Amino acid sequence: MTNIECRRFPMLIASAMTVLCLVPSTTFAQLNGSNIKGDAGVKAGSQAPPGAYVVVPLWFYTADAVKDRNGDEILTGNLDAAVFGVALNVVTRQKVLGGNYGFLVVLPGANNRVQGAEDFDANPGAGLTDMYVQPINLGWTKPRADFTAAYGLFLPTGRYEDGANDNTGLGMFGQEILVGTTVYLNSQRSLHVATAATFDFFSEKKDSETKVGNVLNLEGGVGADFLKGGLVAGLAYYGTFKLTDDQFDSPLASRLFRDKNRVWGLGPEVTLALATKQAIYGFVTVRYQWELAARTATEGAAWNIMASFPLKPIRIPQP
Numbered sequence: 001m002t003n004i005e006c007r008r009f010p011m012l013i014a015s016a017m018t019v020l021c022l023v024p025s026t027t028f029a030q031l032n033g034s035n036i037k038g039d040a041g042v043k044a045g046s047q048a049p050p051g052a053y054v055v056v057p058l059w060f061y062t063a064d065a066v067k068d069r070n071g072d073e074i075l076t077g078n079l080d081a082a083v084f085g086v087a088l089n090v091v092t093r094q095k096v097l098g099g100n101y102g103f104l105v106v107l108p109g110a111n112n113r114v115q116g117a118e119d120f121d122a123n124p125g126a127g128l129t130d131m132y133v134q135p136i137n138l139g140w141t142k143p144r145a146d147f148t149a150a151y152g153l154f155l156p157t158g159r160y161e162d163g164a165n166d167n168t169g170l171g172m173f174g175q176e177i178l179v180g181t182t183v184y185l186n187s188q189r190s191l192h193v194a195t196a197a198t199f200d201f202f203s204e205k206k207d208s209e210t211k212v213g214n215v216l217n218l219e220g221g222v223g224a225d226f227l228k229g230g231l232v233a234g235l236a237y238y239g240t241f242k243l244t245d246d247q248f249d250s251p252l253a254s255r256l257f258r259d260k261n262r263v264w265g266l267g268p269e270v271t272l273a274l275a276t277k278q279a280i281y282g283f284v285t286v287r288y289q290w291e292l293a294a295r296t297a298t299e300g301a302a303w304n305i306m307a308s309f310p311l312k313p314i315r316i317p318q319p
Contacts (some may be wrong), residue, residue, distance in 0.1 A: 026097035031246045032261065033200045033215035034154045036083065036132065038289045038302055039252050041236035041269040042223030044144040045180030047139025050100060052311040057108075058194045059083035063291075063300025071295060079298060083129075087260070088122045088309075091139065091199035099138035104152070106132040109311050110168060129158040137256040141238045146174035148196070152176040162207040173205035180220070190229075195220035204247075211247035215240065220267060236287050240297075261296035265289040 050299055060082050066075035084106030094101045110129045134152035154176070159171020179194025196219050202212040220243075223234020242260035267289035274282040289303040 005167070008145035011192075029211070031212045032297070033197060033202065033217075033242070033246070034132075034244040035200060035213055035215065035217045036177070037217070037240055038195055038219065038236070038265050038304055039239045039285065039290075040238075040288050041194075041304075042232065042234035043146075043182050043192065043194050044220040045140075045148055045182035045194040047100060047102060047137065047148045048089060048091050048189040048222065048308075049314070050091045050093045051314070054309050055087040055089055056086070056307045056309075057083065058303070060303040060305075061296040062302075063302060065299060066272060067297060069296050069300050073292065079300065081110065083108060085109055087120075088097065091137070098136055099140040099147070099149075101141065102137040102289065103125070104132070104134035104137060108132070109160075116183040127159060131155040131157045143184075144187075144189075145181055148178070148180045150176075150178040152178065154200075154202075158262045160206055162205065171208070172212065173195055173203040175201045190225040192224075193220070193222045199243075209247065211240050211250045213246045215243040216243055217241075223269070227273075230275060232269075233267065234269055236269040236289060237264070237266045238289065260266040261294075263291050263294040263297045263299065264292045265302070267301075277316065278318075279315050280310070281313050282307060283311040284308075 016108045023176070026118075039057075039059070054067065054179070061079070063079045065073045068074040072175055085106060086102060087106040089102070091100055091102035106130050108131070109126060132152060134150055137150040140147040152175070154170075154172075154174030156169050156171055156173060158167070160167045160169040161170030162171065176198050178196060178198045180194065182192050182194035185191040185193065198217045198219075200215040202214075204211045218239040219237035221234050223232055223236075225232050239262070241262045245260070267287065269285065269287040271283055271285040273280050274284065285304070285306045285308075288301070289304075290301045291299045
């Protein structure tokens with residue numbers, strides 16, 4: 001069980017919900033990227049064992065304020081959003097550069113797809129949002145560490161019209177590069193610390209010159225395995241940082257709306273195997289994280305709940 005959490009299904013919800021933090025005109029504005037914050041946790045740097053998995057995610061986010069560049073509250077309202085979907089995560093025994101080759105396809109939907117702070121209290125409703133496809137996912141397993149590297153694409157399959165208030169997609173293509181590792185602190189591989197970094201790059205939005213700046217996302221945590229790996233518990237974190245300025249339709253706006261947003265999240269995580277003495281039939285991960293130190297961004301809290309089911313039960317070796 002310990003490696004089964006589908007790394008980058010986290011990105012699964014990948015383009016499902018992005019919040020535009022628009023600060024009053026006396027300050028600045030920023031656009032967020034496509035990655036869902038906190039969608040990976042204490043084993044973020046590990047690839048699932050060889051097999052095919054159906055993954056079902058639920059992500060709930062709530063916030064009631066936007067913070068400015070100094071961390072002061074400058075906009076209040078109410079944001080409640082949910083993300084759901086289904087994904088297929090396949091890891092083969094085929095070797096590429098010495099690592100197991102895998103791929104991932106995510107079909108996500110979202111409820112209350114907020115486009116910006118100007119509709120902070122709006123409710124655009126539910127619908128299909130942008131797909132995430134990861135054609136290349138490589139994983140390496142060593143005695144005291146796991147490593148993973150991947151390349152993914154965000155595809156604008158959700159409904160989007162420039163200026164509309166009921167969009168379910170972001171209207172842009174995105175590319176993502178991922179590298180990560182899980183380091184084991186003992187020979188039994190029961191104590192571990194992990195981190196994964198993703199770098200996101202975006203095209204201009206449809207029918208617009210608006211372009212989201214490059215984004216760095218860090219996700220991971222520290223944890224321990226119990227019950228021979230049937231239970232994993234720990235503390236998960238994430239950090240999201242804008243690396244370059246956003247580009248807007250108006251040259252004046254591009255000059256005025258500058259201030260790279262960032263936010264941290266921290267909270268507990270538990271993964272439980274659904275198993276008998278003979279086989280493992282699935283895994284359920286529950287993660288809750290509070291946001292802190294937000295700058296030019298919303299600050300709230302999120303639940304991540306993910307169920308993963310191998311198409312074939314994983315047999316447990318008998319003594």
